[in-house]
Every structure is written in C-alpha cells, then in structure tokens.
Amino acid sequence: MHKFLMIDLDHFDLALLDVLQRFGRATHQQLGEQVPLSPSQIGRRLQRLESTGVIEGYRVMLRPEKLGLGVTAFTSLKLKHQGDSVIEQFQQQIESLPEVLECHATVGDADYLLRIVAPDLSALSSFVMKKLMRVPGVDSVRSNIVLTTFKRNGPLPLGHLSGSDTAS
Structure with missing residues (x-):
C-alpha cells in the first residue's frame, strides 16, 4: 500500500475504478462483465469507495x-x-x-x-x-x-497503485 492512501485498494477496486472512469453510467451488471465480481459485490465496493471519498461523485461531461x-x-x-x-x-x-x-x-x-x-x-x-x-x-x-483540444478529462492513471502500467 502507498503511504498517501487512506484506504487499501485491491486489484478489483483498481479495475472497478478504471472502468468507472471510462463508463460512468455502467450498471453493476455491466461493471461485473468487466470486473469479475457479482453485481452485489460491486455495489458494496462502490459504496465503500464513495463513503471513503475515493469516488468524489458522478458527472455528465458536456462539450x-x-x-x-x-x-x-x-x-x-x-x-x-x-x-x-x-x-x-x-x-x-x-x-x-x-x-x-x-x-x-x-x-x-x-x-x-x-x-x-x-x-x-x-x-x-x-x-x-x-x-x-x-x-x-x-x-x-x-x-x-486554446486553439484545439484533442484530449480532455482523461481518466486518472492508476498503474502506480498496482505496480503495473494498467489497473486491470
């Protein structure tokens, strides 16, 4: 665990956060297709990540x-x-x-x-x-x-938390 983290995150949490950053409207069932957990397990993990402040909120990104x-x-x-x-x-x-x-x-x-x-x-x-x-x-x-934008609101890189380049 990294010293700046206030919560232990396992590989399932990191994978879940990675998918959520790209597909914020995904249902628990859809998240379970990307992260090998049941919808109820995903729901419990999301609730924990929200209550600890790892997940700050959910938004719609407008152009x-x-x-x-x-x-x-x-x-x-x-x-x-x-x-x-x-x-x-x-x-x-x-x-x-x-x-x-x-x-x-x-x-x-x-x-x-x-x-x-x-x-x-x-x-x-x-x-x-x-x-x-x-x-x-x-x-x-x-x-x-700004003349043109080609990358906006990218997902946070989480690889440093799992010791690899990607969270999944």
Whole structure:
C-alpha cells in the first residue's frame, strides 16, 4: 500500500475504478462483465469507495463548444498581496464566477491557474476586464487561448497503485 492512501485498494477496486472512469453510467451488471465480481459485490465496493471519498461523485461531461462556449482559456493570475484575508476573499469571488471551471493555487510565475470558458473572444475579454480584474486582490492576469483540444478529462492513471502500467 502507498503511504498517501487512506484506504487499501485491491486489484478489483483498481479495475472497478478504471472502468468507472471510462463508463460512468455502467450498471453493476455491466461493471461485473468487466470486473469479475457479482453485481452485489460491486455495489458494496462502490459504496465503500464513495463513503471513503475515493469516488468524489458522478458527472455528465458536456462539450462546451456544442453548447456555444467556443473559447477556452488557461489564465495565470497573480495577487497583489498574499495575506489570509486576501486569499479567502479571492477564493470566495472565484467560486461565484461560473465561467471559471477550475482554479488551482500554483508555485511559480503565477499564484493561480484558471480554466475559463466563454462563448467567444469578445465575451472572454469582457469577463476578464469587467469581472476577473475586479476581483479584490488581483494584480495581473495572463491568458493562453486554446486553439484545439484533442484530449480532455482523461481518466486518472492508476498503474502506480498496482505496480503495473494498467489497473486491470
């Protein structure tokens, strides 16, 4: 077992997690076709993985461009000051902005890295100038516009947990 794990995961758990990442809507019966366990055993394992927080939740992945959100930007952001109250206020404001899909605190040239979606470049510009730059504490913003995406929301690699390159 790896020292950072809070739960023991056997090869069945890893195989189950691997299949679920690719086919989240699979029934217990369908999962049993991929992982050699009965549907009731799968149900018990899923319940354990959910209750321990290994499985955070279930989502439907939507294609932004199919829904009129044609621009994605990765935006690095610097804060003016790093005090606890500035960071708390910044985080609360960012949580309230639906255009920001992800926000990561980073070490390096930027304090935060954000993934932002917008209908078009004009809307992105308006969002950055009228909303993001007005968040208290923001000093500078720099965006990289995505031209095309060929890999998105890939499954987590689990091979390091089983000692092989794949979980199954």
